[in-house]
Amino acid sequence: MRDDEPGEGARLHRHLTSTVERGSFCSARCTCGWRGPARRSRDLARTDARTHETPPAS
Ligand SMILES: [Zn+2]
Secondary structure, eight states, X not given: OOOOOOOTTOOOOSOOEEEEEETTEEEXXXXXXXXXXXXXXXXXXXXXXXXXXXXXXX
16 A cells, blocks of 8 residues: 655655654654554654664664
């Protein structure tokens, strides 16, 4: 499933994450369409977002 697709030329090749709260759960979201798993803690959701934005250093 896809969220509303951006209009003309609004495609961003950038990862801008935010967290969305749903009831007692929180999940990360990204402008690229990525979605993190529902977490019980906002910190965990943020960690998911960070991990997505910045691939773990190798
Ligand atoms: Zn992304």
